[in-house]
Amino acid sequence: MSAAADIAAPRAGFFSRLGAAPRVALIVLALIVLVTALSPWLATHDPKAMDATARLQGMSAAHPLGTDNFGRDLYSRVLIGGRVSLVIGVSAAIVSVLIGLAIGMVAGFFRTADGIIMRVMDALMAIPAILLAIALVALNGPSIGSVIAAITIPEIPRVVRLVRSVVLSAREEPYVEAAIALGSSMPKVLTRHLVPNTLAPLIVQGTYILASAILTEAILSFLGAGVSTETPTWGNIMAEGRMFFRLKPELILWPGLVLSACILSVNLLGDAARDMLDPRLKKRTG
Amino acid sequence: MHRETDYSGQPEVLAIRGLTVRVEGAPAAAPPILDSIDLTIRRGETLCLVGESGSGKSVTSLATMGLLPAGLKVTGGSIKLEGEELLTKSHGEMRALRAARVAMVFQEPMTALNPVLRVGDQILEVLELHGRGGAGAREKARDLLDQVHLPNIDRIMRSYPHELSGGQRQRIMIAMALILDPALLIADEPTTALDVTTQKQILSLIDELKHKHGTAVLFITHDMGVVAEIADTVQVMRHGKLVEAGSIRQILRAPTQGYTRDLLTAVPSLTPRHARCVEDGREGAPLAVENLGKVYGARGWFARGEGVAAARNVSFRLGAGRTLGIVGESGSGKSTVARCVMRLIDPTSGRIMLDKADIAQLSRAQLRPHRKAIQVVFQDPYRSLNPRWTVAESLIEGPVNYGTPRAEALAEARRLLGVVGLPEDAMERYPHMFSGGQRQRIAIARAVAMKPDVLVADEAVSALDVSVQAQVLDLLDDLQKRLGIAILFITHDLRVAAQICDDVMVMQKGEVVEYGPATDVLAAPKHAYTRALIDAAPGRGWDFQNFREMAASA
Numbered sequence: 080m081s082a083a084a085d086i087a088a089p090r091a092g093f094f095s096r097l098g099a100a101p102r103v104a105l106i107v108l109a110l111i112v113l114v115t116a117l118s119p120w121l122a123t124h125d126p127k128a129m130d131a132t133a134r135l136q137g138m139s140a141a142h143p144l145g146t147d148n149f150g151r152d153l154y155s156r157v158l159i160g161g162r163v164s165l166v167i168g169v170s171a172a173i174v175s176v177l178i179g180l181a182i183g184m185v186a187g188f189f190r191t192a193d194g195i196i197m198r199v200m201d202a203l204m205a206i207p208a209i210l211l212a213i214a215l216v217a218l219n220g221p222s223i224g225s226v227i228a229a230i231t232i233p234e235i236p237r238v239v240r241l242v243r244s245v246v247l248s249a250r251e252e253p254y255v256e257a258a259i260a261l262g263s264s265m266p267k268v269l270t271r272h273l274v275p276n277t278l279a280p281l282i283v284q285g286t287y288i289l290a291s292a293i294l295t296e297a298i299l300s301f302l303g304a305g306v307s308t309e310t311p312t313w314g315n316i317m318a319e320g321r322m323f324f325r326l327k328p329e330l331i332l333w334p335g336l337v338l339s340a341c342i343l344s345v346n347l348l349g350d351a352a353r354d355m356l357d358p359r360l361k362k363r364t365g
Numbered sequence: 366m367h368r369e370t371d372y373s374g375q376p377e378v379l380a381i382r383g384l385t386v387r388v389e390g391a392p393a394a395a396p397p398i399l400d401s402i403d404l405t406i407r408r409g410e411t412l413c414l415v416g417e418s419g420s421g422k423s424v425t426s427l428a429t430m431g432l433l434p435a436g437l438k439v440t441g442g443s444i445k446l447e448g449e450e451l452l453t454k455s456h457g458e459m460r461a462l463r464a465a466r467v468a469m470v471f472q473e474p475m476t477a478l479n480p481v482l483r484v485g486d487q488i489l490e491v492l493e494l495h496g497r498g499g500a501g502a503r504e505k506a507r508d509l510l511d512q513v514h515l516p517n518i519d520r521i522m523r524s525y526p527h528e529l530s531g532g533q534r535q536r537i538m539i540a541m542a543l544i545l546d547p548a549l550l551i552a553d554e555p556t557t558a559l560d561v562t563t564q565k566q567i568l569s570l571i572d573e574l575k576h577k578h579g580t581a582v583l584f585i586t587h588d589m590g591v592v593a594e595i596a597d598t599v600q601v602m603r604h605g606k607l608v609e610a611g612s613i614r615q616i617l618r619a620p621t622q623g624y625t626r627d628l629l630t631a632v633p634s635l636t637p638r639h640a641r642c643v644e645d646g647r648e649g650a651p652l653a654v655e656n657l658g659k660v661y662g663a664r665g666w667f668a669r670g671e672g673v674a675a676a677r678n679v680s681f682r683l684g685a686g687r688t689l690g691i692v693g694e695s696g697s698g699k700s701t702v703a704r705c706v707m708r709l710i711d712p713t714s715g716r717i718m719l720d721k722a723d724i725a726q727l728s729r730a731q732l733r734p735h736r737k738a739i740q741v742v743f744q745d746p747y748r749s750l751n752p753r754w755t756v757a758e759s760l761i762e763g764p765v766n767y768g769t770p771r772a773e774a775l776a777e778a779r780r781l782l783g784v785v786g787l788p789e790d791a792m793e794r795y796p797h798m799f800s801g802g803q804r805q806r807i808a809i810a811r812a813v814a815m816k817p818d819v820l821v822a823d824e825a826v827s828a829l830d831v832s833v834q835a836q837v838l839d840l841l842d843d844l845q846k847r848l849g850i851a852i853l854f855i856t857h858d859l860r861v862a863a864q865i866c867d868d869v870m871v872m873q874k875g876e877v878v879e880y881g882p883a884t885d886v887l888a889a890p891k892h893a894y895t896r897a898l899i900d901a902a903p904g905r906g907w908d909f910q911n912f913r914e915m916a917a918s919a
Contacts, residue, residue, distance in 0.1 A: 252748050253743035253744075253745060253748045253749040254748060254749050254750055254751045254759075256707075256709050256741070256743070257741060257743065257749055257750075257808070257811070258751075258762060259709065259736075260707055260709070260736060260739070260740055260741050261736070261740070261762050261763035261766060261811070261815065262733055262736040262737060262763060262766040262767060262815075263762060263763075263766050264733075264766070265729070267766075272751055275753050
């Protein structure tokens, strides 16, 4: 009976079934995405244009959030920087989920591959994610692509473990065995019967990766191992601003505030998705 | 076990009058979950509450314990325990009452015991919670464990639940239930998860302790055989209503209600059917297994020693249009054999001849053309269909795999739904919209859609109510007559085996102990284990279909 609701419900009124906090999160996130997507038109200045006469200014009509130590417009930099941060976060989430899904499927379904794959994943997990990311960026040079790769690779083992555990329990389901008996090929069993089982946990895991990737990008930039300061991101705007923190804390405050709001919203939505996709939790709440 | 004891002189222990339970917030017109149930149990009496799933028998017991799940509410009637009204009691009062005056034994002892505590401590905890801890507690616990006939009590008290067998765990549950000498013991399907031989022991244990302690027993079961073994009085329930009540003899000999008669006639007889004439002359057998063996854990990097043999030297032949039953208790290796034959697991040794080709050692790719010829129906109808697929998608999966055009497969699927007795509009519906029996019909249709030579039915009717079970067995029989399919029927239930099988193979601990025509094996068993199994079949003293006791029981 409840299974009926599980299948039909997510399409019917997603927004109306959200709690108050996730609703606010959804609105905030939508605003951030919209504004950063439209940043080329919303920005008032070229984010790279320096102006030696207007260094470290406060808020004014010309510079809504003031300027940094090179006289660049902070408002424009935060807007444009959000684009790169979000692109990095979303790409890292998608790529790590896709790669992790593929590897996890193989590990979960083929017993012979399982041992080797999981030991490699254990080894990857044993290296601290930030150190691994710094090493990878150092190896490939600081481009957006290498930053995405550097953030993605440490996330993959977590996805693999998740997918593998779902596949391990789902492959014992009689309907999967029946499909094998019906002569369905391995790829078909995997994609048609097993992948759908992994979607719910993966959506949730994806939102966590998205949030942590934006954060990791900021950390890498902050440490000077991220995207070069030519391209503004929330991380490197803050990294540059830290030298003038005592003089002008807004340089860190504004990008930091947007970054926090973004990550908080994504995490709240992830939690809401988890509750909504977990039939047991749903039964309890109504 | 035909008691003639009259309990009418004994004091009433539990008296339920007009008990009505409704779903909270449901419209007044909706039928209640329980509709004015009356029930009386006297001291020393065992009352069996019988019914199929959804009949409300468990709700009755939970209401008595004050443990109704959230969303259900008692809206009328009274429940009196030794003259004391229970419905008006607070949660705290009910908590003090439970275990002390009403105790309960559940179906699954593994989940009812705490897996991380030693069982001895769990028993002592019951005493402590009710203020009877201290010096005498350990002695009291040992005494009870002795009464439930557990050997080596010191070792048992130090064990964790997983170190004990299902039967031992259920004995511990019974000891825990009786340790405070409750007036009423509620047993909710306490033997359903156990093997027949263990079930027999547990039933006689409950009976013995009831006599010793004078406890009133409310015994909930779906199994008429068990009823015949243990009941003094019987109440039959259906859709939350009481259908019929009476002494065990009245109910079994002269049921007045149609539903009670249906329930009784649906119990498969233990008398085996006669094997159909053998047509082995034509083309030999579609399935022949020779010296099949499956060893777990012998290979691998860290494996030590021999591994565990789940099946050893299993050989049989299954002719077209015939049914072979593999019978055994849990751990006998019967499912291992079925899964090896299906090649869902790889056998360690032996040959599996499917239409004259040995499929025992074929690779996945090599197996594909042979898969068509052998299909399976599983036990659990709730898990054997992909919940995300419509029935139509499930039904055409196999034929489409083997190149049947989609439209043709759909037309065939529609026809098959008719054959298994489901309406055509079932095609576009999802599995959760069907009952267990209907889903099992869909699973059978899915298997038959492949036009297999062999159908493996792995406990295919074990999860179903008796009346549904009978219908599904009829369907299998009918399909077999029409299509000449050979059926390999895996079951733990001798009654079912007797009804459907031409040949029977009895397995124990991975080995075949007896194999032959059903009439020989079940009517004149040669092996001691087969005899023990038949002896343990509940209700074997009764001929349920004809409402009488067995003539001279063998």
